Amino acid sequence: MxxxxxxxxxxxxxxxxxxxxxxxxxxxxxxxxxxxxxxxxxxxxxxxxxxxxxxxxxxxxxxxxxxxxxxxxxxxxxxxxxxxxxxxxxxxxxxxxxxxxxxxxxxxxxxxxxxxxxxxxxxxxxxxxxxxxxxxxxxxxxxxxxxxxxxxxxxxxxxxxxEENLTVAFNNISTSLQSIATAISELQLNITVPDGTGGGNGDTGGGDSGSDENNNTGDDDFMPLSIKTSDYTITSNGERIACFTENGDFTITLPANPARGWEVEIIFLAGGNGYNIPVDLNGKNLLRLDEGGGYSLDIESIKLTNENRGGKLIYSDPNWEFYPNSSTSNGVDINLSFSITLVP
Missing domain, CATH: 2.60.120 (Jelly Rolls)
Known part of the structure; x- marks a missing residue:
């Protein structure tokens, strides 16, 4: 103080x-x-x-x-x-x-x-x-x-x-919860998912090996969305950012030193007067699936717009990747969730 x-x-x-x-x-x-x-x-x-x-x-x-x-x-x-x-x-x-x-x-x-x-x-x-x-x-x-x-x-x-007011106290609690969530996420990265062949708990051995009886696909959105209206740098694993551009463009910067398996989510909220949200890769590269089905490192910059509303990124060390990508079963190219500028 x-x-x-x-x-x-x-x-x-x-x-x-x-x-x-x-x-x-x-x-x-x-x-x-x-x-x-x-x-x-x-x-x-x-x-x-x-x-x-x-x-x-x-x-x-x-x-x-x-x-x-x-x-x-x-x-x-x-x-x-x-x-x-x-x-x-x-x-x-x-x-x-x-x-x-x-x-x-x-x-x-x-x-x-x-x-x-x-x-x-x-x-x-x-x-x-x-x-x-x-x-x-x-x-x-x-x-x-x-x-x-x-x-x-x-x-x-x-x-x-x-004196410390309630807003500051709640922020401190939020920071503590975010640290706990990050620790949980890092622990989950080391858990081996069963292959689904076992028969316990009424499991017939079939179905999606990454799903449980509650239809949990392993996509644990354990952190609440944090609303941002100005420049912000992500520092923790699992952060979920919702961007509202009421006052103009601002930049979301990815973590400087992420660990393999870190996952972040950046979402563009509608009603923000049509501004854009550039995403700063913070010195890292971003993989994409090209037309031939291979991976390319030819992305110069990405941003969120009213048409490209964002999504999740996962760090695979040393590059960030879109998640999911166009190899998923539904065939949707998640690259379109972000507006992409390729290297000339």
Whole structure:
């Protein structure tokens, strides 16, 4: 089965207000379980990305931006900014995965500006919950004039697999039955038919040596007809193909590596708009009875038409043969069951 990925994306907006004092506020959205008829959910991963905290804190003391000497080294500049961030009047913005603290950011007042933006880390998770909280570190908590708004993008990656329907199940059963039928056919090729001279079971010893009391002539059509409307390659012994040309010509290809005694049947169904069914011999030759009663290998191609409705072919190794052929007692030339083109 093929596994598909479904990607669902939405935006989030979460506010941290004075009323949330001392509490964690969930920033990962509530999940509605995903479902799709005929599919099974295999796995799901969730991402919170492009998270930004918009800082509207006005209650803290304004912090003047430090003057950094032109001659200051990089390490000195870093220390000045670090002291500004962590030694100034501030609040802490904490982010959590479930009950585990994973990050702490310093929140200074944006004064004299109305707000400032602070980037947060991305989160990739499964069933966990992502929280945020504000901590008072000695300079006060959010007042009525303060707020922190967290925005970002929430993405769900969902992997699904199509469930096997009844049609597929029936096809699998059909394939298994076809394999069993093929095995039975191959076993039958090794059975010696009695010569009819015995007297058991009320048999008088006369009659057709290949017939039984149920008038079974040995022509075991043990497989049902399989309807085909497009190109198809026969792969098993005993396949019976019924061709319906509702959409145009298509080709039936004989097995690539048949064994001696393999039998296939190809039939042209009426009502198919008059199209033809070419039969690809797949690199093999086809014997026919010529006018002199001998066998010839002069067939270039064969096909089924409205007038030539097809029939059975038997592989005699290394050639295919029509079955039955014109040597049968009724004298009918079975070659006419197929439209034949001879080698020029």
């Amino acid at each position: 093929t596994i598909q990925e479904i990607v669902l994306s939405s935006n989030i907006v979460v506010s941290l207000l004075p009323s949330s004092y001392g509490n964690k506020v969930k920033i990962s959205p509530d999940i509605i379980p995903y479902s799709k008829e005929g599919y099974t959910i295999i796995d799901e991963r969730r991402d919170l990305i492009k998270l930004t905290a918009i800082n509207y804190i006005q209650s803290l003391e304004e912090v003047p931006y430090p003057e950094i000497p032109v001659t200051a080294s990089d390490s000195e500049k870093s220390l000045i900014l670090l002291n500004l961030q962590w030694l100034s009047p501030r609040m802490h913005l904490n982010t959590w995965i479930d009950n585990t603290l994973v990050d702490v950011l310093s929140l200074l007042t944006p004064k004299p500006y109305p707000y400032s933006n602070i980037e947060l880390r991305d989160f990739s998770f499964y069933d966990e919950i992502i929280y945020a909280s504000i901590t008072d570190v000695g300079y006060g908590y959010l007042t009525a004039d303060d707020s922190i708004v967290i925005i970002g993008e929430f993405i769900r990656h969902i992997w699904i697999e199509k």
